[in-house]
Amino acid sequence: MFSQLYMPKTLDQKKNIVSKLTESFFKSKATLFANFSNLTMEQTERLKDLLFSKGNSFTVAKNTLIKKTLDKADIKPPKLLGATSLIFVNSDPSEGFKDLYKFIKDENILKVKWGLLGQKILTAEESLEISKLPSRKDLLTKVVGGFNAPLLGFAQILGGAQKKFIRALYQINKLKN
8 A cells, every 4th residue: 555645757657656556446446536635734644544544545646647547447537637636445445435434524625526436437426325335344244133133033932932841840840849
């Protein structure tokens, strides 16, 4: 993962940046493109800390280099205007989007332009909707709970019959003595 401001000067530096960005695109499960121009250094550091703690990354590059990177990946992006930061989500996309949108809500500064989920281009509104979805972990918990509930009920029914039988034996024993 990398987090730097990429403003290269030589052709070799530009090629190196494009190859690093291309690698990050293919490694990540999702990517968000955001306007970062209003972020202070303190806010940028908080955002990076939040993203890195979840295994995600944040970088800034020139729009021309981002365009070349997307062309290499056969992705036809919307027009890139203004300062663009890239947020690479390497974890569960809904969880990564959720963290980012929570940061945006708290700071009220960063603005998502658009995103990628695999090779699919998302609008800012679509990425916001993904952030509202439950995470994979939450869904798995619900599925396991759904399987567990009938089994638990069945075990309680069986246990209830055993308890009644033991009580009946205890009562019989009590009457004989």
